[in-house]
Amino acid sequence: xxxxxxxxxxxxPDDIEVPPPSEPYTLIEPFEFFNxxxxxxxxxxxxxxxxxxxxNLRRLWPNTRLHICADGGANQLYDYFEDxxxxxxxxxxxxxxxxxxxxNEIKQYYISKGTVVIPQYSQYSTDLTKSLMLTKIYFHSETxxxxxxxxxxxxxxxxxxxxxxxxxxxxxxxxxxLGGIGGRFDQTIHSINQLYKLNQSDPHLQIFFVSxxxxxxxxxxxxxxxxxxxxxxxxxxxxxxxCGLLPLSNTPITLNTHGLKYDVINWTSSxxxxxxxxxxxxxxxxxxVNATDDIVMNASIDHY
Amino acid sequence: xxxxxxxxxxxxPDDIEVPPPSEPYTLIEPFEFFNxxxxxxxxxxxxxxxxxxxxNLRRLWPNTRLHICADGGANQLYDYFEDxxxxxxxxxxxxxxxxxxxxNEIKQYYISKGTVVIPQYSQYSTDLTKSLMLTKIYFHSETxxxxxxxxxxxxxxxxxxxxxxxxxxxxxxxxxxLGGIGGRFDQTIHSINQLYKLNQSDPHLQIFFVSxxxxxxxxxxxxxxxxxxxxxxxxxxxxxxxCGLLPLSNTPITLNTHGLKYDVINWTSSxxxxxxxxxxxxxxxxxxVNATDDIVMNASIDHY
Numbered sequence: 283x284x285x286x287x288x289x290x291x292x293x294x295p296d297d298i299e300v301p302p303p304s305e306p307y308t309l310i311e312p313f314e315f316f317n318x319x320x321x322x323x324x325x326x327x328x329x330x331x332x333x334x335x336x337x338n339l340r341r342l343w344p345n346t347r348l349h350i351c352a353d354g355g356a357n358q359l360y361d362y363f364e365d366x367x368x369x370x371x372x373x374x375x376x377x378x379x380x381x382x383x384x385x386n387e388i389k390q391y392y393i394s395k396g397t398v399v400i401p402q403y404s405q406y407s408t409d410l411t412k413s414l415m416l417t418k419i420y421f422h423s424e425t426x427x428x429x430x431x432x433x434x435x436x437x438x439x440x441x442x443x444x445x446x447x448x449x450x451x452x453x454x455x456x457x458x459x460l461g462g463i464g465g466r467f468d469q470t471i472h473s474i475n476q477l478y479k480l481n482q483s484d485p486h487l488q489i490f491f492v493s494x495x496x497x498x499x500x501x502x503x504x505x506x507x508x509x510x511x512x513x514x515x516x517x518x519x520x521x522x523x524x525c526g527l528l529p530l531s532n533t534p535i536t537l538n539t540h541g542l543k544y545d546v547i548n549w550t551s552s553x554x555x556x557x558x559x560x561x562x563x564x565x566x567x568x569x570x571v572n573a574t575d576d577i578v579m580n581a582s583i584d585h586y
Numbered sequence: 587x588x589x590x591x592x593x594x595x596x597x598x599p600d601d602i603e604v605p606p607p608s609e610p611y612t613l614i615e616p617f618e619f620f621n622x623x624x625x626x627x628x629x630x631x632x633x634x635x636x637x638x639x640x641x642n643l644r645r646l647w648p649n650t651r652l653h654i655c656a657d658g659g660a661n662q663l664y665d666y667f668e669d670x671x672x673x674x675x676x677x678x679x680x681x682x683x684x685x686x687x688x689x690n691e692i693k694q695y696y697i698s699k700g701t702v703v704i705p706q707y708s709q710y711s712t713d714l715t716k717s718l719m720l721t722k723i724y725f726h727s728e729t730x731x732x733x734x735x736x737x738x739x740x741x742x743x744x745x746x747x748x749x750x751x752x753x754x755x756x757x758x759x760x761x762x763x764l765g766g767i768g769g770r771f772d773q774t775i776h777s778i779n780q781l782y783k784l785n786q787s788d789p790h791l792q793i794f795f796v797s798x799x800x801x802x803x804x805x806x807x808x809x810x811x812x813x814x815x816x817x818x819x820x821x822x823x824x825x826x827x828x829c830g831l832l833p834l835s836n837t838p839i840t841l842n843t844h845g846l847k848y849d850v851i852n853w854t855s856s857x858x859x860x861x862x863x864x865x866x867x868x869x870x871x872x873x874x875v876n877a878t879d880d881i882v883m884n885a886s887i888d889h890y
Contacts, residue, residue, distance in 0.1 A: 329704055408864070435596075455677055464768050464771075466799045466828065466884070467767060467799070467800045469642055469801055469863060469864070470768075472861060474857065480750060481823065498771055525772065526771065532838055552836045553778065554782045557775060557779045558772075559773060560776070
C-alpha cells in the first residue's frame with residue numbers, strides 16, 4: 283500500500299498535555315472503570331467464562347451498578363474468592379446464557395443469595411450477546427426491567443423482549459466485559475466483531491473489554507478525544523502505557539493522532555500493511571485520534 | 587451487509603470423510619507439528635516472550651530442527667524446566683532480538699551450552715520479525731547459514747543480510763511460534779498482521795502461531811485442503827474440535843467450506859458483518875475451504 287507523501291511519524295516525550303480539540307468530537311472515557319469516585323448509575327460488569335484470577339475484582343466491582351455472569355462466568359466469579367464471607371458479598375444480579383457451563387452447585391449457591399437466573403437455550407446467539415441484550419433491557423426503563431424478574435421464555439425470550447427497543451435517544455450505558463479477549467482466538471475475534479456491530483446497532487452501549495493486560499475499545503470514525511483523570515489510574519508501571527491502534531474492520535484507515543509516543547500524521551493503516559502496535563500513551567489527561575473509520579484501540583492496564 | 591440469496595449454512599455430523607478436491611488446491615498441514623513421525627528438516631520453533639507454562643514443549647521441541655528464542659523467550663524457556671538436567675537438553679540454537687528482556691544470567695547460561703546470541707538493537711522491527719529473518723537466512727543456503735556464526739552487525743545486520751534473499755523458488759519452511767497470540771492485544775494483532783504480510787513477501791514461510799488453546803494460521807485465497815492424519819493428533823477432548831474462520835484482512839470474503847460442523851455455502855464474512863466462530867472440524871482427515879481472499883483460521887488444540 284503506497285504511503286501518502288505527507289505521511290509522518292513524530293516521536294513525543296512520555297508526558298505531554300493535550301487539550302480537547304476545539305472542533306466537535308466524540309468523548310471516550312475508557313478508564314472511568316478504575317475511577318472509584320465516578321458515578322455508577324449506568325455501568326454494567328459482565329463476567330464471561332475465562333479466568334479472572336489476576337484481575338482486581340474487589341476494586342472494579344463497586345464501580346458498576348449491574349453485575350451479570352454469562353454462563354460459566356459464574357464459576358469464574360465463585361472460584362475467584364477463597365473466603366466464603368467475602369464471596370457472599372459479590373453476588374451477581376443475573377446469570378444468563380445457555381447454562382451448559384455453570385455448575386449446578388454454583389447456580390444454586392447464587393440463587394440462594396438472590397441472583398436471578400435467566401436461561402436462554404437458543405444456539406443462534408452467544409452468551410456474550412445474550413448478556414448484552416439483558417443489559418440493554420435492564421437500563422432501558424423501569425417497566426422493562428421489572429419483566430426480567432417475572433420469568434423470561436427460556437429459549438430466546440430476552441432477544442424477543444429486546445427486539446422492540448429503539449436505541450435512538452437512549453442515554454449512554456458503560457459495559458465492562460471481563461474475559462472475551464485473550465482466550466480461544468475465535469472467541470476473541472467474535473468479541474471484536476460484536477464491538478463493531480454494536481456500535482452500528484446500539485451506539486449508546488459503550489463496550490470495554492478488560493483482559494489480563496489491556497482495556498480494548500472502539501475509537502469512532504471522525505475526531506475523538508480519549509480522556510482520563512491521570513494515567514496512573516489505569517497503569518502504574520509505565521509513564522507512557524503501551525497501546526495500539528488496530529484496523530480490524532474491512533477497510534484501510536487514515537489516522538492522525540496527538541498525544542501518543544509515536545504520533546502519526548496522514549498515516550494509512552491496514553491489516554495487510556502498517557499497524558501501529560507497541561505505541562504509547564503520552565497525553566497526561568487525554569489524547570486525540572482522528573480516523574477515517576471506526577478502529578479498535580488497546581491500552582495496557584495493570585490490575586493493581 | 588446483504589447476504590447472497592443462495593447463501594446457506596449446513597450442519598454436519600461430527601465425523602465425515604472429505605477427500606481432497608479434484609481441482610488444483612493449496613495443501614495446508616497445520617498439525618504436522620504434533621506428528622512425531624513427520625520429517626523435521628525445514629521446521630523451526632520460535633519462542634516469544636509469553637508464558638509457555640501449559641504447553642507440551644517436551645513433545646513439540648523434537649519435531650523441529652531449528653530452535654530460536656526471541657529475546658525474553660529465553661527466560662520463558664529457562665523457567666519452563668525445574669530440573670537442571672532436563673533444562674540442559676533443550677538448548678536453543680539462537681537468541682535474537684533487542685535483548686532488553688532476556689536476563690544476563692539466562693543469556694550466559696545458554697551461551698555456556700552453545701547457543702549463539704545475535705543482538706539486533708534496531709527498534710524499527712520487532713523481536714518476532716527479527717527471528718523470522720534469522721529463520722529465512724538459516725534455511726536459505728549453507729553459505730548464508732555459516733555467516734550467522736561469524737558475527738552479525740548488532741543493530742540491523744540480520745535484516746541487511748536477508749534483504750538480498752529471493753523468496754521465489756525457495757522450498758517451504760514450517761515456522762511454529764509459541765506465544766505471539768493471547769497476550770497484550772496489540773502484540774496479538776501485530777502477529778496477525780505479520781501472517782498476512784509474510785504471505786505476500788515470503789510465501790514459502792508457512793507460519794503457525796501456537797497459543798495455549800489454538801493453532802492459528804492463514805488459509806490462502808482460492809481452494810484449500812487442510813489435511814491431517816487424524817483429529818486426535820491435535821485435540822483429544824472433542825470429536826469436532828472448535829474452530830473459526832476470521833476475516834481480519836481488508837475485505838469482505840465469500841466462503842465455501844466442506845467438512846466443518848457448520849459448513850457455509852456462498853457465505854459472505856466480514857468483521858462488521860458475519861464471522862464464523864465456535865464452528866467445529868468434522869472432516870476425519872481433512873476439510874476444504876474455498877475463499878475469495880486470504881483468511882485467518884484457528885483450530886482449538888490441547889497440549890497433552
